[in-house]
Amino acid sequence: MSSVVRGHHPTFDLIFFQLEAPHTAGLLERHVEVAEYIASSRSEGWRYSELSDLTELLERLVKLFDDRREVEILNAIRQLLGNCCRPFISEKASDVMVYGRELPRLVEAVGTCVLPTASAAGEDTPEVAEGKKNLRSVIAEFMTALAKTGQSEVAEREVSQEAARSVLAATGTANLRVIFEARDVLDQLVEEFRRETEPSVAVKMLLMFRDLAVFRPLCERLVNLGLPILVVRLLRVNLHKTGEVVLVATELLGTFLELDAVNASAACGSADFFEVVSDILNELVSFSAVKYKICRNDLAAIVMLIIENGSAKIHQQLASSGLLSLLLFWTKIVESPADYNRMRELAQQRVRHLKPLTNPQTIFDISSLRAGRMGSAEDVQFRIISWRATALAASSDEQCAEEAENFGFVKTLLATLAGGDVSGGSTEYATRLEDAAFSALSRLLEGDVGLRRAFADACGVSVLLRFVRGLASELRSGGISGDMISYRKKSDLLRKSLSALMIGLEFVGLDGKQEAAAEAIPLLCGIIAADGDFEKRSDALPPMVNQPPQPSSVEDLPTINSPPVISLTDDDDMNRGIVPQLVADGYTGVAPVLLC
Known part of the structure; x- marks a missing residue:
């Protein structure tokens, strides 16, 4: 002064x-x-x-x-x-x-x-x-x-x-x-x-x-x-006028949800709020400019926080407003143009109050899962956030679970794990998507409602078995022996895949077939047996031909029992907007914190 x-x-x-x-x-x-x-x-x-x-x-x-x-x-x-x-x-x-x-x-x-x-x-x-x-x-x-x-x-x-x-x-x-x-x-x-x-x-x-x-x-x-709904309405009116309104508005909404999560979720969890957000996102998903992609991802993260802190009534409003259907449509993995048109028509039926849906840039086809076809960092980030939001809603509300099943949410997650050219993913973005898919599957299977029947009908355990077998083989081959960072990420991915597999095995009998369970036993036993001295190593990974640089202590190694964590902040390309400020303490009990 x-x-x-x-x-x-x-x-x-x-x-x-x-x-x-x-x-x-x-x-x-x-x-x-x-x-x-x-x-x-x-x-x-x-x-x-x-x-x-x-x-x-x-x-x-x-x-x-x-x-x-x-x-x-x-x-x-x-x-x-x-x-x-x-x-x-x-x-x-x-x-x-x-x-x-x-x-x-x-x-x-x-x-x-x-x-x-x-x-x-x-x-x-x-x-x-x-x-x-x-x-x-x-x-x-x-x-x-x-x-x-x-x-x-x-x-x-x-x-x-x-x-x-x-x-x-x-x-x-x-x-x-x-x-x-x-x-x-x-x-x-x-x-x-x-x-x-x-x-x-x-x-x-x-x-x-x-x-x-x-x-x-x-x-x-x-x-x-009532400032939150005023902010999102102002954002809708000024979406094309100035980029500063977009960035400041999403930052303010994030602050509300950080400091007053319960009341802000209740204030933002109305059908009116969700409809306005749907209208905004319907335009943003078709834009290619980075600033609009950042705003899109920030709004998706805000919706995710509302779902996490909201009550059952908010989950019902999410489904009835059509916003959940749009998130499912925008992050869908389609198998053909006919499949895309069918999903688009289904989404349009859920949001008749909106003008015709735009053509989103975030939808993948099966070929998009190949290396180098993941889209931008913001597109991958949007998919991860949307999957987390959908899994939170579908695991706790019957109406949301039914809508997720209508859009084939479980099949989309499994297609991510089955569609790569190399098991475990051959790119950084592919690894992130696989990590997010495992966390979403674990949440769905452990939730009060979940999609266990859909997981069994889609032969989910068989897909997980193939993924685990391929990733374990890749780690054992020593192809990444010179890169400790990649080694840790692959080890963490294997741990999460094994965790999801063990949860999935509990529901393998829902489809009346036991072959997958029988196939899993020798695979799991082989991973443990090949590990050598299990008392000294807690990661239970198969031995590698060329060992990468080892951590200084046993405590630094990842363990199978470690809680699954999705990190959105490891890559500088993804540190934009308020989304990288979300730090998850584990997907079974997500507790994001918005930092400055």
Whole structure:
């Protein structure tokens, strides 16, 4: 904070006298001239000792505008508030303590500045409408500056960004607590945001809400005021106008779900919200620009968090809105053009409220599973997120499970494991997809509802057996002996595949066939027997011809009993948007955390 001693400026007595005296009260031009002079003389910022006078002047100018409806008054208010975006100046070390108590009153006065903007558009001249727009922009900048004051100090004091975010969420800053106490101001800001149509002002208001939402009580208040649905509606309207709206809106929604997961999931879990998201994603899946793919993936991650933290009612809304059907369609692996057309027609029936579906760039055919045909990093990421979201919903709700079966979700997962040229995948993206497929299958088979019959009918155990046999053979051949990173990833993939296989064997008899179980026994016994000294090595992998560099200790090795984890952050190509900030603690109990 600046500590500057400056010369005295003219007092506010002149303008206050002019506003009250009978012979000068009507001289609007004179009032505006004095207010603009005071504003220009504070170009370096306002003193703490002047907060009381500034607040009173703002209140009087707002009242004057209500009476006169002149654009010049709005311009004067805007100039006064513009200098408030700079740090307040203290002439003495005690100024913050002595005059800081005036700050809540100033925030409330700024809230009254928003009120004149709520009048019907028909009552305003074009000049007044433009003045209101400029005033809303300055108010958003002022509230943003006020909210951000003190946050950088917290970030510097804490050991990590995650720790700083936790402290801000729990205790906030002095200014954030002041804003929280001015509840009516938040109500007015959200109401004005509801009417906002100018993209540039909307972005500034989104940034304001983003900086306010880092404090959990403010975040909860904004969620209760219905801000999430307003944000997604604004995103829908401005999808093609500015990329900044897209990125800031998804970041704000992610903050809501991070700090107030339960209430935000309830607020976002309505049919209205899901329908708007469906409409947005329907366009985004057909775009090739990276910024739109990032937004698409962020929205899919938000839907996944809503499903994870939501109730059974939210899962039902997800299915009835048609969003689940679209996720299944967009990540489908089709066998032929006829299969694609059938899936497209089925998806269109579920979302009749939407305009005709676009042609998504994310659908794979069988040939796409070959090496080098995985699509972009963002497309692979979108498929992984959608599979996780679908598995969460289908494993806990009958209606979602039925819809997943209609779209052949289990067959899509198994096709990922059976369609590669090389067992275990020959590319990084293929390995990620196989990892995600195993996690989704495990979730489906272990869930309260699941798709166990569909897994058995699709000969799932046989597919898993072939995959395990091929991957074990690949590891034993020593083809990756020089790459410890690949070795670890393949080892982890084998562990997850064995875990899914053991779960699948529990339901192998649902189709009346036992051949797969009989075939699994010698394979599993062979893996264990070929491992050698099992007491010293816990990974139970077949010995390799050329051993890769070994870890320094046994504890560093992966184990079969380790919980399955999907990582979306290993590859720099996938570290974009809010999605890489999701850290899963295991797919049987997903607990994502949104980091800054």
